[in-house]
Amino acid sequence: MVAAPLAAQDMDAPQRLEDLIPDSAVSDPEAWAQQGTVADPDVPADGLSEVAVETPIADLPGTDLAWPESLEIGDIDVLAPDEDIQFAEVDEGRPQIAFADAELERISDELVLGFPQKAPPFSERGDFFNRFKALSTIEQLDSDEDNVAQLAARARQDEALLNNLLHVYGYYDGEIVRSIGTREVGENTADTRPEVRFDIIPGPRYTYGTVTLGQLDTAPDYPALRDSFDINSGDFLQSDVIVQEQFDLDRALGETGYPFAAIDAPELLIDHDRLEGDLTMLVTPGGKYIFGEVISDDPEFLSSKHLAEIARFEPGDVYQRSLSLDLRRAITATGLVSSVSVTPREVTPPQGDQPGVVAMDVALQQAKLRTIAGAIGFGTEEGIRLQASWEHRNLFPPEGSLRVRGIIGTREQLAGVTFRKNNFGGRDKILTLDAYASTIDSDAYDAQTVAIRGTYERTSNLLFQKPLSWGVGAEILASDERNRIVDGIERPRQRYFIGSLFGRATIDSTDSLLDPTQGFRLGGFLGPETSRTEGQQFYYLRNQADASYYQSVGDSIVVAGRVRFASIQGADLVGIAPSRRLYGGGGGSVRGYGYQAIGPKNDLGEPIGGRSLVEASIEARIGTGFFDGAVSIVPFLDAGSVSTATVPDFGAIKLGVGVGLRYTTGFGPIRVDVGVPLNPEEDDAPVAVYVSLGQAF
Known part of the structure; x- marks a missing residue:
């Protein structure tokens, strides 16, 4: 092995830490530590040197100037700015900003936004402004008593908000210039208010780079699913749109047959060099499926067959999550369960181009x-x-x-x-x-009735308001009736045996069953009927048509109107039981008059009912700020007429006017109406009060 040569050492190089540690400290650190330190004779034991107060400070080395005996500084004159000074423009690699030429958007007396950047244009400026105005701390806490210190604290929060909003819209190189000052208010120049101004320089807007969606391309419906996620490379980046598009993709998967699809949280990687953000959102489709059977876990309570009848899908239909949720709502609407869950379960997995099959398992918890x-x-x-x-x-x-x-x-x-x-x-x-x-x-008649009635209908309820509802039925009744006893005078009783078939239908485009604010309703009723009394048989047709319309005006006013027409064709009044005739007046008719008090009367002043009726009403439901907007004031005008002929008598129209109070609850408005008759008769009360649940119409 050949040792590497040592590197040459620079003698003037600064000492390293290991050069300052002696060899003895390395070989025996405990003995070296006992040696202590060498005392400096010029330094006291406590480490503090003593200097006499009278001792003058020695001259500083290298200084030839004598220390002045006395030094006086005069007042400093304030220099006025020179308006002729021209500042050089600094090239920062972006379009130059002329702050004096910034377009200003005033949010309040205390808050102004400036937009000095002209190119590239701030493409989302309008939406950006509205969002900031809704979230601004300065705007929310605006007060005439605010001072500069309070505004400064709030301005720091708003500056952070502006930066976050810039990032949301894809401006990752943006700058916020904050300035706080005062401005004159009114004609008196001494009256000032603090003001915060933010100049927003968004810079260039980033775009999406690569968009990765995991295994989405393995789904049979990939083109349609990909189109539902409307983000592509090169699009301008906006982070909150990613959340919305993730929701749209998840809904598309759930509505096109993918009950087991999974979507991971999106990740966005910003590259400042490319001015792009790479989006990764891993999607696992999990295979395509069709509906199988509906399986109840309590078949004796609610059978699988019955639940399948409730469902809006058939076996073999492509799985849709919304139909699964709809089945859950329908079971809840029965009122028989305290909780219910509907869960897809794989029965047959997908094979090739053939989708799999899922059974819908329904778990029920019985209610009381x-x-x-x-x-x-x-x-x-x-x-x-x-x-x-x-x-x-x-x-x-x-x-x-x-x-x-x-x-x-x-x-x-x-x-x-x-x-x-x-x-x-x-x-x-x-x-x-x-x-x-x-x-x-009642005020019109006294009836003792025994009846059997059957109906088959499709109706709206609070969970499922239907655009079309209908009903058909039949009725058989026996009734012993007479007009009321007046001043002790007995009126003759008369028995009626009545058989009826009837049908009704309603078209409803309103936005609420109990408290509509827009839309219309059209209703119709037909009831062929036969009546036998005093040995005579009578045949007639009862019919009625209703129409109502609702329109919002502004944020807190709803104008509502209705008309009604009804008639009985084919028999004289004596052949129609008093309880089957037409009457007007009351809280659901013409307010200001008593119940069934409008219409023709006999010699004793008793309402005898009629064979035709016409009514009309208009009211304005005006919201107030009381009780968080739950209270409304409702002025109204009603009109109506009842006639013994089959055609209404428009010459005998009764008018009622008044004002009502509505208190909105979770189950509909509570109604209190006070009505006054405008053309009353002798027996009509001067004021009538009505209390009920729901609107008048």
């Missing part, structure tokens, strides 16, 4: 199925009312409920039993059979 409910209340239209019910919501599985109910009140008594089968024969279709006996004593 029996309910006892009661209510007590008072209304100007119905008097005192006590209501109670018992219900078992799944007594006849699946989804067959039985409900027993009763009402005791000053104007109504009722006992009834109802059988209801939800999702019968298809999704959201309901079969209802109802039998009841009731007594109603």
Whole structure:
């Protein structure tokens, strides 16, 4: 082995640490440490030297100037700036900025943004400005009492925010120039306010370099999936768009047959030399699948067959995540479960070009199925009312409920039993059979009725508001009726045996079932009916048409209007039971008048009902700031007419005007309306008050 020659040593080179350590300290460090240090005779033991106060300071070496005996400094004159001075432009490798020519955007009295950069243009300036204004600490804490110190502290936070926003939009070489000063306000030049100005120099905007999406290219639907992720090399970089595009890709995977797809968190690597950012987001498609069977883990409670009827997909359809979520919502809407999960499970894996098959496993947790409910209340239209019910919501599985109910009140008594089968024969279709006996004593008539009614319908609910709902049904009833007793005078009773078929349909484009703010509703009803009374048979057609429209005006006002037309064709008034005739007036009709108080009356002043009705209403629902905007004020104007003819009598229109109060809750608005009749009759009250849940229409 040949030893390497030592390198030549520079004698003037500074000593290294190992050169200062003696060999004795290396060979025996403990003995060397006991030797201590050599004392300097000119330095006291405590390390402090004594100097007499009277001793003058020796002359500094190399200094020939004598130390002045006294030194006086006069006042310094403040120099005025010379406006003729021209500063040279510094070439920093970017377009030169003329701050005096910056375009200014004032956010508030205390905050201004300057945009001095002309080229390249700040392409996202408008959106950038709006975001900063919404998030600015200075803007949020703006006050007339702010001082410069407070603004300076907030300005540091806003400067960090501006830098972050620049990075979001792909400006990684941007600069923020912050200045704080005061500005004059008003005509008095002594009145000033502190002001912060940020001059924003974004610099060049970065673009995407390479875009890597893992194994996405192995998916059979790669071209469509890649198009859903709308980020490509060369596009301008914007980091928050990555999150949105990740969501779009995830949704596309879930809606085109990839239940087991996985997407890792995106990573963005910025290269300042290339002015680019390389994006990596690893995607694992996991294979394409179609729907198989729906499997219930509690088939005696809700069977697999019933759940398959609820689902909006058939076996063999391409898997869609939204349909899986829809099935979960539909099961929740039954009201029979406290929790539910729907999970895809692989049954057959994909093979070649053939997709795999997934079963949808449904795990259920039963809710309490029996309910006892009661209510007590008072209304100007119905008097005192006590209501109670018992219900078992799944007594006849699946989804067959039985409900027993009763009402005791000053104007109504009722006992009834109802059988209801939800999702019968298809999704959201309901079969209802109802039998009841009731007594109603209203201002218009006294009726004792026994009835059986059956309906089959498709209706909207709070979870699934439908653009089209419909219902068909039949009814058989026997009713013993008379006009009310007035001043002790008994009116003759009359029995009616009635059979009816009916159908209805509603088109709904509104944005809410209980509290719409935009859209329209169109409804229609047809009911051919026959009535036998006093040995005579009568045939007639009951029909009704409703239309309502809702329009938002600004942020806090909704204008709503409605019209209604109804008629009974084919029989004289005497052949129609009083309880089947048309009446107007009340909280859901013409406010300001009593319930069923509008229309023709007999010699005793009793409303006798009619064969035609027309109504119209308009109101403005004006939001307020009270209770976080939950309270609204609602002025309204209603009009209506009832006639014994089959054509409305527009010459006998009744008008009502008033104002209402709405309090918005999670289950709809609570309504209080106070109405005044504009053309009342002798028996009409001067004011009417209505309280209910939901809007008037």
